[in-house]
Amino acid sequence: MPDIRTHAANLYQKSLSEKKFFEIESSGQTAYLNMLLLTAARNRVFIETILRQFIRRPVPRKNIFAFYALLLGSTELLFMNTPPHAAINGWVEAVKKQCDKFLGGMVNAVLRRISENRSDLLQQPRRFFPAEFLKILRQDYTPEQIAAMEQACFSEPPLAVSVKEAPEIWAQKLNGQPLSNNTLTIPAAGPVPSLPGYKEGAWWVQDFAASLGVTALVPCPGQKILDLCAAPGGKTAQLLNARAAVTALDCSQERLQTLRQNLTRLQFPLPEIICADAREWLQSAPKESFDAVLLDAPCSATGIFRRHPEILAFKTLNDVRRQTELQQQILTAAAPVIKHGGTLIYCVCSIAKDEGEKQITRFLKAHPEFCISPLTEREINSFHDGRLSSLLTAEGFIRTLPSMLPEFGGVDSFFIARLQKA
Ligand SMILES: C[S@@+](CC[C@H](N)C(=O)[O-])C[C@H]1O[C@@H](n2cnc3c(N)ncnc32)[C@H](O)[C@@H]1O
Structure with missing residues (x-):
């Protein structure tokens, strides 16, 4: 089993090459992997803009692992609570193993600069949609509508569930908010199978x-x-x-x-x-x-x-x-x-x-x-x-x-x- 960071980079790469959702298996590390991969995907356009400020040439295709190391390493440094030395060392070691020492050095230098400039970088304007996806949106929506969607998407959405009955009672048990009909939204829900009512089949996501x-x-x-x-x-x-x-x-x-x-x-x-x-x-x-x-x-x-x-x-x-x-x-x-x-x-x-x-x-x-x-x-x-x-x-x-x-x-x-x- 590869270390957790190499595993995360492989999952990201697999999703993109197969054009499928992330497939994160259940384990003790599911929460970390979910948080890392989804935050990276949500901020990918923004992080790529930042990376271009620190790297002169794009990472060659055959060393694509180093690109994922930069993307996911930047995610940890900018948006997660991982101590910077742990994130940087972890990614540098993974790149040395998967690619070579030279690329390990490059990843080390870039991630260090991102860590040092974290607060300034976070002030830069953030975009959410990549160019190809914008083409889909621009066919049907105005720039104002697209900007409003963009703003709505940077943070993690709450869990939403449909309950069989008694939404008010389940809202209390699950710390949720009844929306309408039988839907509840539950912010910061945690792992779904451990929530009250899941095993008894009282609701579904x-x-x-x-x-x-x-x-x-x-x-x-x-x-x-x-x-x-x-x-x-x-x-x-x-x-x-x-x-x-x-x-x-x-x-x-x-x-x-x-x-x-x-x-x-x-x-x-x-x-x-x-x-x-x-x-x-x-x-x-x-x-x-x-x-x-x-x-x-x-x-x-x-x-x-x-x-x-x-x-x-x-x-x-x-x-x-x-x-x-x-x-x-x-x-x-x-x-x-x-x-x-x-x-x-x-x-x-x-x-x-x-x-x-x-x-x-x-x-x-x-x-x-x-x-x-x-x-x-x-x-x-x-x-x-x-x-x-x-x-x-x-x-x-x-x-x-x-x-x-x-x-x-x-x-x-x-x-x-x-x-x-x-
Ligand atoms: C949007 S999902 C359905 C979600 C589902 N109704 C629900 O509420 O959970 C679309 C489904 O269409 C199925 N599908 C795709 N092409 C199909 C076809 N030609 N005939 C029947 N099912 C098809 C897929 O396997 C997939 O499960």
Whole structure:
């Protein structure tokens, strides 16, 4: 097993080369690794600007480990409480082992200067979004909106959970704040499995914005609902909590296994579970057989950069384009299985309007049998106090942005549309 810092650098490198979320295994060091990697990803653009002030030439590709040592070492020195000598020595030793003595010396010199100039460096302007990600945002948002999102994203968001019932009681037990419906936000929560109610299955982790798709559906007991793209089951759990008759479909066997585990922990009876490509399965499914379809579509995941800042480094407009096509195919295939008068909920955790607002506009043009069923504040807010009005668009869609609901630590970016079949 490599030392903890080498391990952290390898995890960072793996996430970027495979274009995946950080995969941090459970161990005694999970909290440190989480803090180090997520803080580095959140501040990467800022740290790279600082590093350019101290290094004349970029680190060569074949010694990329030294780059990660500089990024993660700077993170420890600027944003974490690691004693400077421990951070610098730890990274220098790791670089000497993984690269060579010369690069170890370079990392030593740069990290020392960062440590000496810490307070001045922290006064420099901080940017959050890298250039490629800004291209996605600039397609749909004004500079003011982008600046507001940027400011909302520098600090770690609170944990958000959906509780089965009694949100006020669980808010007390978990030191949380009830947001609306059954969502609580919990600042500085600590390791999730050790929190009260986790083992008994009283709640599950889910951002407030993610929960709104099912809120918009208003599920009833016995209602026949097809949960398309269901794994790992956050929304399936909400549907089962409302005692709907659920069919949960996903194309990933592995993710469906996680769905089973999650629903079992939550003590819900397992619904009908189907492993298939939604497009193929829907071709042979009986027409007009569901009261409602919830399509939480595969998407670029560009709306969840608050909780997964690592994606900022590898998501591009190409990801948006690729997913848009797949979403359109699943939407088209889903239309016939909904009963007349039935509901289609379409949601994506993408910030790009091509996957959200524009996707639905195109769908409605091609499917005149569907119309928008506009969402209202009263329907999505159990407190009926107007706090969620900014989440609704003029058309009656939901579009959340990280800069919204700052009093609750912000929300992920989701798009949700409710359509009705004539
Ligand atoms: C946004 S996630 C769903 C999250 C889930 N609804 C929840 O609330 O926990 C999208 C899911 O779509 C699945 N998926 C991707 N392409 C698919 C396809 N062609 N058919 C069915 N499922 C697909 C992925 O495996 C992934 O689990």
